[in-house]
Each structure stands twice: as C-alpha cells, then as structure tokens.
Amino acid sequence: MARFIIRSIISTIVTMLLVSIALFFLVDVGSGDISVKILGVFATPEQRASYRAQLGLDAPAWQRYIDWLVGNDWRAERKVGYPLVTAMNPQTGEADWWADIDGQLTRWTMEEGQLLTLKRQEDGNTTKHLSSGAWELDEEGNETFWGVDTNNNAVKWQRGEGAEVWVLTKAGLRKEGDGPQQYIPLRKGLLRGDPGISLQFGRPVAVTLIPRIRNTLVLAGVAFSIIMPLALVLGILAGINEGKPLDRIISITSLGFTATPEFVTGIFLIIIFGIWLKVLPAVAIFTSPNAIFEDPKLLALPVLTLTAVELGYVARMTRASMVEVMDSPYIRTAIIKGMPKWRVVTKHAIRNALMAPITIIMLHVNWLVGGLVVVEVIFGYPGLGYYIYRSAIFGDYNAIEAAAMVTVAIAILTRLIGDLAYTLLNPRIRYA
C-alpha cells in the first residue's frame, strides 16, 4: 500500500509538471498580445512595448516558464549584487521585494534624474536618501545600475545618453536619456509557493484564487452531499424494483432532468423562483466576501440546478449496477436460502453494486470543483471554474497555471480516494 501511495505521488508530480508545460505554451501561442487587452486597442506601439517590458513579457516563453516554476530572484540577485528578500507591506498586506544590504532593506527610485535610495524602517515606512557612486560603466560606456524599484521589479537604470525615455519629476515629466532600461518582475516561483501576479487583475494570483477555491468548495460540497446520497438511494430503489412503476418514475424523471442542459434548467429556475415568485435569490450576488455564509439561500438555485443535472447520471449508473448484481447467482442463492430481502440487499448487493458508481462519483467531484463554468456564469457565482474560464479568455497564464494545478491535484486526489474506496468495498482488490 505504501508503495502504491508513493508511486501515486510521483505520478502526480510528473502529471502536474507535464500539464503545466503543455498549458503554458498553449496559452502563450493562443492568447495574442496581452498589452492590447490591458491598455486597450488605442495604445501606441511604443506604449505597448514599454508595458510588455514592465510585465516581463518581452522575455522568451521558456524563460518565463522557468521563472514561473522556480522564480527569478536568484537570477536577479546576480545582477543586483545583494540578496533579494520579501517583506510584508503593512498597508496592502502583500509582500514587497527588497534588496538586503547588510541587514538594511533597500529599494531605489529615480527622481528628477537622481537615483534615490529608499530604506525600509522597522514600522514598514521608508526613508529617502540620495544615492551616490552607485553607477557602473558597462561595455558600451553607459552608466548603469541594477536595483529593485518600488513595483517589485529588478530594474536596470541608465544615466546619460541612453534610449530616449521619460522621467517623472515633481514638476511633471522630462524627456531625457535616463531611466529604466530593462525589467525583471521579481517572483519566487510556484515551487516556493508564489503563483505570481495575475495579468488580468494586477494582483497576486493567490489573493484572488483562494476565495474562489473556497466558494467553489462550498458550492460543490453542498451539492455533493445532497446529490450523491439521494442519487444512490434512488438508484438502488430503482434497481431492486426493476421494471416496476417506482423504477419507471425514478428513471424517467431523473433522465429527463439530466437530459436538460444546466443553462436551461438554471434559467428556468431563475425565472420561476427568482423573478416570478421572488422566494429565492435569483443569482448569487456577493455583496460581501462571506455572503454565502451570511445568506445561505444564495446557494439554493445553483445547488438545485446541479442536482437536476447530476442526479440522473449517478442514479442511472447505480440502478444499472444494482440490476446486474441482483441478477447474479449469489444473490439468487441468498434469496433462495430464505434470507430476508432487505438483508440481501444491504449485506450482499449494495457493496458490489457500488463499484461502478464510485468511479463516476469520484470523476464528478473533480468536475464539481473545476468544471462548473456554466452554472457559475449563469448565477454570477465567483468560483474557480468561472475564474479559469475568464483567465483563459484573457491569456492570463499565471492564473490559469495556478488554477490548473489545483484542479489537477484534485483530480488525482479523488482518483486516489476512489482507488482506496474500492479496497474497502471489495477486499479482493489489493494495491502493491
């Protein structure tokens, strides 16, 4: 068993790595120019180029993938010459990057053509000092300096006759040959727990992703705990009453609901309960982060929609499995030897009949977590599926990658749970 679990973990890691590579390059090929999406179609080519450089999108795709995976602070450290560390910004609650100069956290900024040093104090505030003697001559004879700016980039500043850039001064803006020439947006990489900045929202992916995962887990959890027991009971009832009116009623009703796509069921439920009768909230409007806990009614229609779609699927599967088991010789033997029917069903039939539904159920857990795009869009529910969908449309590779890693992990975890559940249901199954 231990070997089985270790093997599963290794295969999980390999799968996640392969998925991340495939996704990264697919998104890269498919998403077009992100600076157009952010700056709008009316930005000039110079503005776009500058903005792409600031986002680090001018680097080749393989470089960005490695940055995404293992970070780039080690790479930037060699340029800056000091260890780069993060410190919490008390104002935003997000981590900022600093250069650690003998224990003093430092950043730099250009003002009026002067390089200024910003030193971080204990309380999170900074003090400003004129920076002297920091410039170095490069091969082309330009005075340059690598440092960390206030936007969490490692930046190469240039003084003198460099490219024509705009420098902001207190009195406005001045055009001169000074300014930032190259950017490395600092990140730790996923392996060190930093999924990066969402291009779509400009915030750390984790800040948005975690509430989304929570919301989806709540929706999926509630739906799962209603659908699965109900479906199993209905499926078993139908299975042991094969061909009788009860079976027909259960089968036809559940099949009818399942055959109706969720965007039809959802809209009808919204119109009937939300707009005509006004008894349930039509859509999931989150006026506060914890809206689903403050007003659980928000979950009613999304869960009902999911139930309608899912119920028939699992119930039919259970029914078929149950019918097959009830036909098998050992059940017939048990009945013939005079065992009460309810005992036959509970003791002998259900265990064996659950093998097939377990597979389906575990697959559906995965679908419930990452695949609820349609239901989440219809009800305006801020969940993971909708998040992945919007990120994919935008080409926000940091967000897609992080979300995909979560869903891949869940997919593999549920498969593992399914595998373990088999051994409980049927002791003949062993993993070595």
Add this chain to the structure above:
Amino acid sequence: MEKPRITKRQMAETHIAIPDAYDKLEQGVISRREFIRFATLLGMSAGAASFLAACGGGTEATPEPGEAPSGQIKRGGTWTSSMQLQLLDHPARLSWVEGANIVRQINEYLTLTGPENITRPYLLERWEASDDVLTWDLYLREGVTWNNGDEFNADDVMFTFGEWLNPDVGSSMLGLMAYMSGMQDVEKVDDYHVRLHLQFGDIAVPEHLFHYPAVVLHRDFEGDIIRQPVGTGAFTLEEYAEGERAVFKRREDYWQMGVDGDPLPYLDELIYVSTDKDAGVAALQSGQVDSLYDPRPTDFQALQDAEGITVRPASTAQCLVGRMRVDLEPWDDVRVRNAMKLCQDRAEILRLAYFGQGDLSLDAHVAPVHPAYCEKDIPEYDPEAARALLESYAEEKGIDLPLRVTLATKNDQAEPEIAQALKELASPAGFDIQLDITEPAGYWDRWTEVDLGITSWTHRPLATMVLPLAYTEESIGAWNETRWTDTEFEGILREAQGTLDVEARRGLMCQIEDIMQERGPIFNSFWKSVWNATASEFKNVEAHPTAYDLLYEVWKDV
C-alpha cells in the same frame, strides 16, 4: 428686487466670441443648448451660461428634469450595481469604462461633460482659451481637499499631466492630447493656475479633460489606485476584490454641497458586484441589485416594462461603422464604395440589429448629438443605383457580377445582425458578401487590417474629436482603419478644429459630411441609443451617453 444681469462687456471679458453667440441666440440662430455649450467651452461658468440662455432664448426657463426641491431629498441608503470589475491599477491607463466608473467615485476630473453633452468646469473654477485656441488657462478650484487631508492644487494637476504624457504609463490620454509635445507645454503659473501651450489649436481640450482615464491624481501617487485610494471625490474605497466586488463609503467632508446645504453625496454606500451581463439582468429583475452597467439592446427589451425599474434612454455618437480599405481592391474605386453605401436600408437595419433604438445616420462620422452636426436627408435604400455603379465598375475591370467580398466583424453588440442584414440587402445590387465573424478579441487583433469590416466606435462629445483619429494622413498606422485621406477634407477638418463658433463650425461640418458621403470610406446606418436601468426608488439618475455612473447627487426614496 432688481434682476441680476450680465452685460455684454462682462461676457466679452470671459471670451470675445460670447457676445456674438448671445446675439445669435437672441435671433434664434442657435439654440439655448448650443449657446450653453459654446459659452462654457469658452470658459463661462455653466451657471452664468444657463442664466444667459434662459434670458436670451425667449423661451421659459424650466427646471432640469429630475431636479427636486430640497425638501424632498432623502439621505442615506445603499446603491448596488452589477458591472464587470477588471484590472484596476493606474487610472491613466484605464482602457475600459467599467474601471472608470470605479475610479470616478474616488477621484474627480477637471471638467465634466454632462448627459446633455455639455462640458462644464468641475475641479476647475473656469477655463479660458486664447483666440487661436493655442493657449488654454486652467484656473483650479480652491478649497478642495483630498481624502488624506491634503489641499488640492496645481502640483496635483502637473503630476497628473506628467502621468498622461509619459509613454511608460501607457495612457490613452497621450494619443488624445497629440497637441501637447510633452511636459514643456504645461506651465504652472501659480498654485491654482495651469497653462497649456498647444502645438496646434484644438477646441476639444475641455472634453479631453473628461475623457474617462483623465481623473486628477494626488501628487504622491505611485501607480496603484487600489493600494493608494487617494482622491478628491465624494466616496472612499472600502474594498476592492478584483472580479468580485467594490465597496465605497460616503465621505463626510466632500467639497460640493447638496441642495439641503450639507455636503454631498446623498447615498451612504455604493456596491459594485462583478457578474456576467445575464446574471446582472436577473439580479436587477429580482431586486438583488439596483442597477446594471450599460444594458445591451436585449437587456433593454427584457427590462423596459419590468415593474420597479426605470429605463432611461440617451442618444449617443456610438456607432458600428462599416469601413472599407481604400488602398485595396475593389474598395479603392469610389463607385464600389458608394454602391455599398446605397445598399443600406437604414431603418430596417436599425430595426433588425437594434430593436429600432437609435438615430438614423449619414455615411459620415458626425452624429446628430454633436453640437456642430449639419442636418441632411438620410439616404434611401437604392439597390438599382448601386447595381448600376457596380456594373460600370465590373465592365471596366472585365469581371462578372456578383462581386464577391468578405465582411469581417466581431460577435459583440449588433455587428452580426448588421452584417447579416447587409448581406441580404446588398445581394440584389450585385454584392456577394461572405461573413467572417469572430469573437471580439479576434477582431481587435486585426481591426485595422481587414478589407471590409464593421468596427464599433465609442461616443465622443465633439465630431472634431473623432474625425482626426481615423480619417487623416497622420492617423495611418494608428487608427485610420480605411487608409482614406483627402486633402480637401483634411483642410476643412483642421479649420473646424480651430473654430470655436458653433455656427461657423456647422458650415464646415456640412462640407465634411458631403465629402464623406460623396467619396468617403465608411457606411453607417445608425447611432446607438444607450440606456440606464435603475430601480425606480433612486432619484436624480440620468442616462449618460458613455454609461458613466454619476452618483454624487443620486438619492434613494425609501
């Protein structure tokens, strides 16, 4: 009591052209609205201009619609709206109105173009333009404070101009203010007076100052409004969860006063919830939200008769322009272009594509809501005339009709419907139109490159703001999607850009519209209407042509 009077000399002190305009108003040559627009454009305060207009027009002064006596106003309450919330960091970089609607509650603009398309001072006390409109004096309002306690002054304005004109920021203001070569053209005269020195004259400076990314930023702004929500506006940002929700609270010490003598705003709290449009419509119908950002025509259909919801329309200069690349065959031939223009049954296209909700258009990029619009007959649908033109073209080229062309557009607003209607309408004339319809992002990747396309153009308050963007020599390589240039047209346009007098400008617009209809590169059937759909208990709500949420004076009647 003696009535207050403004003499012609006082008018002339504001600007030399105002007394002339006043004469025209008295003679009935221009309407009150045009006079207000003209006088405020020249730096007269909106109040004084409205007063003059009321005296001069001979018509009675009626209170603005939606204006309530002070006794009725109620304070308090929360206003909730459904609107997509996207990337929001540097306001100057905004490329979506949704983000601007967030920023607008915290920060303010130097000017304000109201729902009636009139621009007035906002954070400015007034402005003055020189006769050649090359020098603009902006006088800042005193006594305005930022929500961090600092006093608003010229340093903030200088800083903000610096951000707009810095290419590294990526602001669309940079392209808009092409008449500024850099910060050397912005002069701080004193703490409350900033002077702009334009490279070439442009009358649209006040309108540009209300372009949606143009909020005034605090002088210490570091580039992220969510981390640093410092503004002069009436609300403060409490929470911003990207893609989810934005929450604002009323600010107690805002500088503008309500009709009851206390500071605005009337509402206590604003909440924007980010949902898909369809979910937003359902939420509005079920009373979960009070308003919906920029309803689509189908939403208008669903909401117009709904109980408890008031839908207010506004005419705009927003349109879906059919544009033809004049550097490519067959559109390089004016006969083919004009044949396509004749294939529009404009009323029918408006009905099919937009439920009849809009104003019919000429084939010129000048809308009836533009102050200097020159009224002309709407061209008729004439497939026979179009066929005759195409036949003469085909004969000369030695080709057979139908002429096969591909019309590219995006599945976004009403473009597919227009394209489909046009395909049918143009078929008797000898066009065989193939449709190439993609998702919006797919079209925006190639909008300047396709031979024949339908592009959505947003509302701009003045025609002289939009025409230079797409129909001039220097806009080739930028937004001139048709590559059309015309020396005569450009000459008249330059003249119009420096002509403050609305009547004189209308004369120029007549010529501009004629040229565009006669040999221009676009066809356009209608100007879209937009709507504001808000729960009926909210008062003082107005529909804005660009879907701006102006909420400071909105109040809730509970």
